[in-house]
Amino acid sequence: MKALVYNGQHGKELVEKPKPSLLKPTDAIIRITKTTICGTDLHILGGDVPAVTAGRTLGHEGVGIVEEVGSAVNNFKPGDRVLISCITSCGKCDNCKKSLYAHCEDGGWILGHLIDGTQAEYVRIPHADNSLYHIPEGVDEEALVMLSDILPTGFEIGVLSGQVKPGDTVAIVGGGPVGLAALLTAQFYSPAEIIMIDLDDNRLEVAQKFGATKVVNSSDGKAVEKILELTGNKGVDVAIEAVGIPATFALCQEIIAAGGHIANVGVHGKSVELHLEKLWIRNVTITTGLVSTNSTPMLLNTVKSGKLKPEQLVTHRFSFDQIEQAYDVFKNAAKNKALKVIISND
Ligand SMILES: NC(=O)c1ccc[n+]([C@@H]2O[C@H](COP(=O)([O-])OP(=O)(O)OC[C@H]3O[C@@H](n4cnc5c(N)ncnc54)[C@H](O)[C@@H]3O)[C@@H](O)[C@H]2O)c1
Ligand SMILES: [Zn+2]
Ligand SMILES: [Zn+2]
Structure with missing residues (x-):
């Protein structure tokens, strides 16, 4: 079969590999019909995730059809259409x-x-x-690819950890797929204002279409002043960090209102400065985490009912043979106005 592998210092390579087989009775083999690329895959190619060794097939998102199941698998059978979670879990530990x-x-x-x-x-x-x-009957499979990782991430680590409530003012720093997923799912709770902050005007325009009430381009270094002005100098009730660099975590600390929540979603490669000397007296809560995807059943219901439309995040489509081209488009997202790319195997 064809697979895209991490090739150490040589980057990535589309190779022929043996088809995987069942190793344990709890395993299933899935034929992938649609997959996508995550910012984390780019981090791996950049050498930021040393646990990934050369020859490893990339990707942690997708939908497909069950090909074979082990003797201890009870919920799925060959032919079932399934959504794959980016997180593998035994359900028992x-x-x-x-x-x-x-x-x-x-x-x-x-x-x-x-x-x-x-x-x-x-x-x-x-x-x-x-x-x-299980993929519910009649649900758009491209929409569901967004549920493997980015929707649960924006929702669980951004919206739920940030405790977004009706009437809140929410700032989302970083309008990439994860920040936009937080924007879509924050609206379940009817916040009064959602301010999206990014450097890229195209992403800010997309954010407005997805429900941001205000947008701030922070490239002039004046984001703090602008956000304080927009909030009557109070700051925001919830600040969701969806970039993963010291500057954006610093911004969240400067715009958070008394009693507010900073929900860090970004994966940080460098340490950040924590201004506890200013935050303690303002009753600020800071949360962080790796997505668990335990909200997936609930998110599936919202997609099924049409309340959540994650297919809006798909901007480009490729066949599996064009996966290297898909990486180029995704890597140069700003130039290509790209959000999520779908790679189809059907
Ligand atoms: N916690 C988790 O479980 C989890 C899961 C998946 C992804 N992530 C992380 O979430 C983050 C966002 O992921 P993504 O795929 O949306 O990434 P992305 O790179 O596509 O998006 C980041 C956005 O931030 C903007 N940006 C960059 N620097 C900025 C700055 N100084 N000020 C304002 N905006 C700035 C970029 O223009 C871009 O739109 C990444 O760090 C990713 O690794 C975390
Ligand atoms: Zn991911
Ligand atoms: Zn477990």
Whole structure:
């Protein structure tokens, strides 16, 4: 089968590999019909995730059709159409019992990281019963690819951890796919204002279409003043950090209102400055985390009912043979006005 692999210092390569086979009775083999590329895949190619070794198939998002199941898989059978979660979870360990699937003792984020991932014709999914979801009849499969990772991430680590409430003023720093996912799902809670902050005018324009009430281009270094002006000098009730650099975490600390919540979603490669000397007296809460995808069943229902339309995030489509081209488009997202790319294998 064809697979896109990480090739160490040589970057990525489309190669022929043996089709995966069942290794444990709890495994399933899925034929991938649609997958996508995540910012994290770019981090891997940049050498930022040293646990990924040369020859590893990339990708942790996708939908497909069950090809084969192990003897202990009860919920799925060959022919079922499924959504693959970016987080693998056994459903039985202490952390899974707390819905903290990100820290499953025999799973977590392993796909396209510690085991071969979804940017291939077939993938092996361990603990299939808890790591796959049935695709409801009539639901757009491109929309569901967005549910493998970015929608649960923006929702769980941004909106839920930030405790967005009706009437709140919310700032989202970073209007990439994850920030936009937070923007779409924050609206479940009817905040009064959602201010999107980014450097890219195209992304800010998209954010306005997706429901941002105000946008701030922070490239002039005046974002703090602008946001304080927009909030009558109070600051925002919730600041969602969806970039992952010191400057944007610093911005969140400067715009947070008394009693506010800073929800850090971005993956940080460098340490940040924490201004506890200013924050403690303002009753500010700071949260952070790796997505667990335990909100997936609820998000699936909102897509099914039409309340959530994640297909809006798809800007480009490619066949599997064009996956390297898809990476080029995604890597140069601003130039190509790209958000999420769909790679089809049907
Ligand atoms: N916590 C988790 O479980 C989890 C899961 C998935 C992704 N992530 C992380 O979430 C972050 C966002 O992911 P993404 O795919 O949307 O990334 P992305 O790179 O596509 O988007 C980041 C956005 O931030 C903007 N930006 C960059 N510098 C900025 C600055 N100084 N001020 C304002 N905006 C700025 C960019 O223009 C871009 O629109 C990444 O750090 C990613 O690794 C975390
Ligand atoms: Zn991802
Ligand atoms: Zn577990």
